[in-house]
Amino acid sequence: MPLTAKRAEAIERDEQDRLAPYRDEFYLQEGSIYMDGNSLGLLSKRAEATLLESLADWRELGIDGWMKGRHPWFELSEKLAALNAPLVGGSADEVMVTGSTTVNLHQLVATFFAPSGQRTKILADSLTFPSDIYALQSQLRLRGLDPAEHLVQVESRDGRFLDEADIIAAMTEEIALIVLPTVLYRSGQILDMERLTREAHARGILIGFDGCHSVGAIPHAFHDWGVDFAYWCNYKHLNGGPGTVGGLFVHERHFGTLPGLTGWFGSRKDKQFDMDHTMTPAENAGAFQIGTPHVLSLAPQIGALELFAEVGIDAVRTKSLALTDYMMTLVDQELTPYGFVIGNPRDDKRRGAHLSLEHPEAARICKALKAHHVIPDFRAPNIVRLAPVALYNKFEDVYEVVSILKTIMDEKQYEQFKNEREVVA
Ligand SMILES: Cc1ncc(COP(=O)(O)O)c(C=O)c1O
Ligand SMILES: Nc1ccccc1C(=O)C[C@H](N)C(=O)O
Structure with missing residues (x-):
């Protein structure tokens, strides 16, 4: 199945997601996908209040x-x-x-x-x-x-x-x-x-x-x-x-x-x-x-x-596992040919709340993601860290990030950037 055909499945999962309404509780930037909640979580309207x-x-x-x-x-x-x-x-x-x-x-x-x-x-x-x-x-x-x-x-x-x-x-x-x-x-x-x-x-x-x-x-x-x-x-x-x-x-x-x-x-x-x-x-x-x-x-x-x-922490964990599991599936299917290695545990009992994608070009792949308004973080020397967050990320975000990564790799867009970290990586 081509990758584009998989978007419908992501949307269907979002429709069935009991936590989906909580996304509206947060300030999300239009046109941007935030995958860095494991470094700094986003502002919610209640926290602001x-x-x-x-x-x-x-x-x-x-x-x-x-x-x-x-x-x-x-x-x-x-x-x-x-x-x-x-x-x-x-x-x-x-x-x-x-x-x-x-x-x-x-x-x-x-x-x-x-x-x-x-x-x-x-x-x-x-x-x-x-x-x-x-x-x-x-x-x-x-x-x-x-x-x-x-x-x-x-x-x-x-x-x-x-x-x-x-x-x-x-x-x-x-x-x-x-x-x-x-x-x-x-x-x-x-x-x-x-x-x-x-x-x-x-x-x-x-x-x-x-x-x-x-x-x-x-x-x-x-x-x-x-x-x-x-x-x-x-x-x-x-x-x-x-x-x-x-x-x-x-x-x-x-x-x-x-x-x-x-x-x-x-x-x-x-x-x-x-x-x-x-x-x-x-x-x-x-x-x-x-x-x-x-x-x-x-x-x-x-x-x-x-x-x-x-919401309760058990519901948060259940969705977080589903999001990271879904992301691993898409990475396996779409990104392994480009040299990505999944460097996090696959087992639900051992896997935290983020994916650790290893790639020798990780620093500049992160910069290319940011140019597409996807916010990951980079951990030297070779990790793209991606955290789809249960309370505000969608399955469709996961689909979108993998699809953008595929474009970046297909078109070698990362070559437009230096493979070096920023000051705050
Ligand atoms: C595992 C871990 N320990 C310690 C720290 C440092 O915490 P702080 O800067 O809040 O003291 C961080 C992140 O900054 C962390 O991820
Ligand atoms: N406190 C920070 C201030 C500035 C930038 C990042 C942080 C982080 O927390 C990074 C995080 N500890 C990490 O696991 O990489």
């Missing part, structure tokens, strides 16, 4: 916005934590919306890395996002430990994926703490968090996860799996806005552990304004807050997270 309401509270109430705003700022982090909690499989008490991804990692490692005796090392992996590695290296340095010796990074066998057996083999009696991604940012592989947590705990090691590429895209059961801690950003799949406040999870068994980095917003809320120099930490994950919340950066999350509360 709650941001504007919070601005109005500031305009009209000044300081009284803390208690009397439409979304009172003093409880806003807690309110958003309750909306984040079902997405990560934690109780509202175990979750806090605070800080940023990297800052929360610092906070959690400062809290849970307790080198003692021969257990002085942190275990991570060689494919994770660089910021996590920089944070772990500096946490080791702060303890007077040389990262070259005390940060162990599990290698990948093929440069794409991690094998849980290799990670488990590296859980030696020298490891005090493990920090791993839930989903790898390049290949989109989901790690078996339940198994890794079980194995870590069997060896007396604490374990935490970076959920940037999974929260808002796949369900989690951090509490039931017994995960010690997790942290994530809310600007990708949760559409909270550029640089919006991040999230963290601390298992309830650790409540009462003094945070490594303390500040007055980690106080019990009824005690905070006692202004006592002896801190009374919150008895839940709220203790891991540090200073005043970035209210205007939290505000869009109220509307953004409402959408997830309405």
Whole structure:
């Protein structure tokens, strides 16, 4: 069947899609196809509305916005934590919306890395996002430990994926703490968090996860799996806005552990304004807050997270899997002759929410896509990352992107560009 004949099938799938109406909730640019929701999710009308309401509270109430705003700022982090909690499989008490991804990692490692005796090392992996590695290296340095010796990074066998057996083999009696991604940012592989947590705990090691590429895209059961801690950003799949406040999870068994980095917003809320120099930490994950919340950066999350509360993460995951499965089918049928290799797991249990298309000309193929108003992102040296998002992408978008890619390759349109990344790739 020629590719053009397949558009009808895509349209039919859109007609049957229960989530299709949610597309209208978002600001989509006419004539453009956005496939980068795994880097920065799009603005929804509800997120815009709650941001504007919070601005109005500031305009009209000044300081009284803390208690009397439409979304009172003093409880806003807690309110958003309750909306984040079902997405990560934690109780509202175990979750806090605070800080940023990297800052929360610092906070959690400062809290849970307790080198003692021969257990002085942190275990991570060689494919994770660089910021996590920089944070772990500096946490080791702060303890007077040389990262070259005390940060162990599990290698990948093929440069794409991690094998849980290799990670488990590296859980030696020298490891005090493990920090791993839930989903790898390049290949989109989901790690078996339940198994890794079980194995870590069997060896007396604490374990935490970076959920940037999974929260808002796949369900989690951090509490039931017994995960010690997790942290994530809310600007990708949760559409909270550029640089919006991040999230963290601390298992309830650790409540009462003094945070490594303390500040007055980690106080019990009824005690905070006692202004006592002896801190009374919150008895839940709220203790891991540090200073005043970035209210205007939290505000869009109220509307953004409402959408997830309405739809439910299981429905999001089901559609996301259908979209990426459909895209893989079309890539297999139409694009493999041009040298594309699917570098993400194919299995539903292992596949996150994006496709990782490998090609030696990836940087300039991305530029050619942008010239067609398709927004992907490029990850050096050879990955075109494409994330069809359940709440705002259509099956027809997937069809269209593959069809445009085919034209770009057929006509060698990518040759009009340099095969180099941009500043923000
Ligand atoms: C997996 C992962 N970890 C950490 C980060 C860094 O997060 P932030 O810049 O919000 O601290 C990102 C993306 O920026 C990421 O994708
Ligand atoms: N925070 C950003 C700021 C600017 C540009 C991209 C980002 C990303 O989040 C990239 C993402 N972490 C990635 O997985 O590549």
